[in-house]
Amino acid sequence: MSVHPRMQQVLREVFDDDDLVVTDSTTAADVEDWDSLAHVSIIVALEREFGIRFTAAEASEVENVGALRQMIELKLTQ
């Protein structure tokens, strides 16, 4: 399975919302519950899903779902 569907599944689990649909351009402002606390939960859940590790700076600088996806893809190839 490619990265995006797995990411979407993680986001659905964190927000407990099976109807949630995200695209590359989705930002935290587009998802009602996506605040700083949820952001950390997303980062940690993605780390577990993909077996990777984000630095605090990387976690902070994410602008949208697309940027997060690219960051994961880059880490998976390293």
Added chain:
Amino acid sequence: MIGLDSPAFWLMICALTFVTRGLQPRPGYRALVFALATGALFSLSGLALASYAGLVAVAAYGFVALRVGKGNWAVGLHAVGMSLVFVASQYATRAPFVTAGSTLGQVLPLVGLPYVYLRYLHLLVEVRGGRMQPPPALEYLAYLLPFHQLLAGPIERYPQFQKQLNAAIPPLDRDTCVLALNRITNGFVKKGVLAEILRSVLEFEFQTTGWRLWVEIDLYAIYMYLDFSGYMDIIIGAGMLIGWTPPENFNWPYFSRNIIEFWTRWHITLGDWIRDYLFMPANLWLQRGLLRNWPLLAGTICFILSMVYCGLWHRTNLQFGIWGLLHGLGIVACKYYEVALKRVLGRKRLKSYRASWLTRIAATLVTFHFVAASFLFAFHTPAQAIRILGGLL
């Protein structure tokens, strides 16, 4: 001596921006001009040059620390070292042996140190994290001690600062002038007229009771906003004149519907700094380890820790610690209320509950009054603040 809070002081900042504009023939000189302008600000305003020298000494210590040691321990060590300097200077200012005429009395207080401190920690984390090269000495000094952002921020990040430092100054056209002067005028009206009228008429001694006290507490919060955001308007307007626009620091904060939102609209650059350099790393650490199955508990601890730090950064005393704690508890209460509502109402009904204008108005009013009441704890002892609030009953 020109008071740091007087209109004359801010006019001087505006005048200095014009002078620095004229003295910036090419970007390479700008850092030097900025450093000199900060020195000029200290001289002209009657602040002791010894205080400026003290700040330069702190910056010099930081400059060396940026380059000494390797690994996470070095970041931690230097962060603790600079924090100790910050705390020591706060306490030393209040020490009985520091009299106005003494050498220490001249050096202390290190005007603007709270902002120097946060700008420095940002540099430290980014440079030692390998995301940034250590800045050259003059650029470093200009970043830590910018004359127009020294007293009360905002906390600009170095990459944005450096970009503007090295960019050619845009021509001062009519539109820019109108926008800048409009912003500066707004600032003077807010800070120098409206806030001053509120302060001189009401005096904010909180001796009244009942609805009069309620109004006084609300107006005090409005006074705080006018004073601080007025300052920001002047700084941003002055920045426009030299093609150097600082980041916005306010976005109608009293229209926030909860305390979490409030901190994304009040002193925005401070809120962002705390989120990026304290809340996020601490929360990541807890959620990866000790509290991996309790994200809400991890968040609770980090929210409270972050806001107490925020309070103590404003002023290292019990009152501001309690003010920060109250805001931390306010944020935590919002989170738990949100979780409870989600459980009781379900996602769809929660969405319509949130969308209701009645909810919006009620939440905004509660948030505003919470913020207003919290200011009492920042500037009074806990017993005094509780006594004042008792007057509402």
